[in-house]
Amino acid sequence: MEGAVNEDGYRQQLTMNKSLSSLSNEAPSNSSSAFYFxxxxxxxxxxxxxxxxxxxxxxLSVFVFCSKPLRNAxxxxxxxxxxxxxxVFCFSxxxxxxxxxxxxxxxxEVICQSIVYITYVCSFLTVWYVVCITFENFVVTINLRYAxxxxxxxxxxxxxxxLAITAILLYTFALWTTKVERGHGKIYCDIESEYQKTLHVFTYIDIIFTLAVPFIAMTFFLGVVYVKHIVVRVSCSPCTKSNTCRPVRRTRGSRNDSLTKITRVLLAIGSSxxxxxxxxxxxxxxAIVLSVRDQQEEPTHDSWAVIQFSQMIYYLSFCLNFFYYLKWSVNYRKALGDIFKVFISNRESEGKISQVPFINLFSRRAASHDYDQVATYV
Structure with missing residues (x-):
């Protein structure tokens, strides 16, 4: 259990359950707060x-976005x-x-190293794919022609x-720095003590590429998008009662309406x-600051609770995207409905699904305008 809490954030995911298992074998002390329970x-x-x-x-979202009308964006x-x-992250x-x-x-063995490796890879890819999404939203909002x-x-x-290749290669060290330890009648998936210094080096690299750079980029992109929306709303509000805004609405028509729905989805994903x-x-x-200062912190029930509660808030971000798609994406709802219709019809009539190609079940309309080709046909 030593170092489970005061170790840097890079090690938190691996030692979380080890700390919980050790703490759970102890009777809760008087200092254990209601927050811990x-x-x-x-x-x-x-x-x-x-x-x-x-x-x-x-x-389900993977199948929906791979459907014919949505995959061309x-x-x-x-x-x-x-x-x-x-x-994959949720499963691991x-x-x-x-x-x-x-x-x-x-x-x-093997499962220990694999889960740790997959967790690190997915964490890296998740944050950078969100950066890519916010960048697309940034470009589409600022200059559609450039987009x-x-x-x-x-x-x-x-x-x-x-990005996938980079993550796969970057985190290979997780495969040889973790092992299954046996002692005192217990088995733990833990980090090899001889690789502690090596792990610290990768920790700082990980902090730069999964925390510092992505969050600076996302904050900038989202900030510009929010400012742009505020400026547009303020500039158009005085002319809502006049005729000056009508020509703009006529020339753009449903294009602005569709763009608004798209930016809502992408904006919600990045912001949340x-x-x-x-x-x-x-x-x-x-944890990094404590590590740099060489300070030790004894694991307690409350310190575990703080770490775990913050992790659960982070896990919530993996669930909310599904709701964003359902709320603001008409095409997502249509494609998802088609998937359920296929399964229902397949149960009612065996072999019916084989008569209709799977890819054609989603054929409604293809992206035809430059605006749709930007990859915003969500």
């Missing part, structure tokens, strides 16, 4: 719900990749939670693939991710 209850009963719902919602390429990493996190019900899958050139499906696929990640980021920064 509340967090423990949330961890045992709410976190698996978040994991299962996040897995199912993102799993660059932003949907990022949303597909984000959904893939999210449902659920396997970690299973230790709560004494199903110790994570503490087995037609920059935001293409081909470029989006290259970026998604490049930043807000829900703040508590976890604060804990990481605090």
């Amino acid at each position: 509340f967090t423990l209850y949330m961890y045992m009963y709410v976190q698996p719900i978040l994991c299962v719902f996040g897995f199912l919602g993102n799993f 660059s932003s949907n390429v990022y949303l597909t990749a984000l959904s893939c990493t999210s449902f 996190n659920f396997l970690v939670w299973l230790e709560t019900v004494r199903v110790q899958i994570i503490h087995q 037609v050139i920059v935001c293409t499906v081909y470029k989006a696929r290259i970026i998604v693939t490049s 991710y930043i807000v829900l990640s703040v508590p976890s980021c604060v804990n990481k920064i605090r």
Whole structure:
């Protein structure tokens, strides 16, 4: 249990259950607050719900965004990749939670290293795919003509693939710095003591690429988008009662309406991710500061509760995207409805699905305008 709480944020995910298991074997001290018991209850009963719902919602989203009318948009390429990493992350996190019900899958060889590795890779990809989404929203909001050139499906696929390869190579060290330790009748998936210094180096690299740079970029992009929306709303409000705004509305028509819905989805994804990640980021920064100062902090029930509660808030970001799609994306709802119709009709009549190609079930209309080709046909 030593170092489980005062270690840097990079190690938090791996040692979380080890701390919980050790603390759970101790009687709660008088210093244990109501917040600890509340967090423990949330961890045992709410976190698996978040994991299962996040897995199912993102799993469905992958199929929806891969459908014919939606896959021809660059932003949907990022949303597909984000959904893939999210449902894999939720699944691996659920396997970690299973230790709560004494199903110790994570503490087995190969599975131990694999889950830690997958968690790190998915965390890296998630934050950078959100950065790509906020960048697309930024470009579309600022200059639509430039977006037609920059935001293409081909470029989006290259970026998604490049990020995936980078993450796969960058975090390979997790495969050889973790092992299954046995002692005192217990088995733990933990970090090899001989690689502590190496891990600290990768910790600072990870902080730069998954915390500092992405959050600065997202804050800038989202800030500009919000300012742009405020300026447009303020500038148009005086002329709502006059005829000066009518020609603009006529020339753009449904194009502005569609763009508004698209920016809402992308804006909600980026904004909620930043807000829900703040508590976890604060804990990481605090852990890094303590590590730099060489200060030790004895693990307690309350310190575990603070770390775990901030993590659960972060996990919530993997579930909310599904609601954003349902609320603001008409095409997402249509494609999702088509999927359920296929399954229902398949149960009613065997072999009926084979008569209709799967890809054609989603054929409603293809993106035809430059605006749609920007990858905003969500």
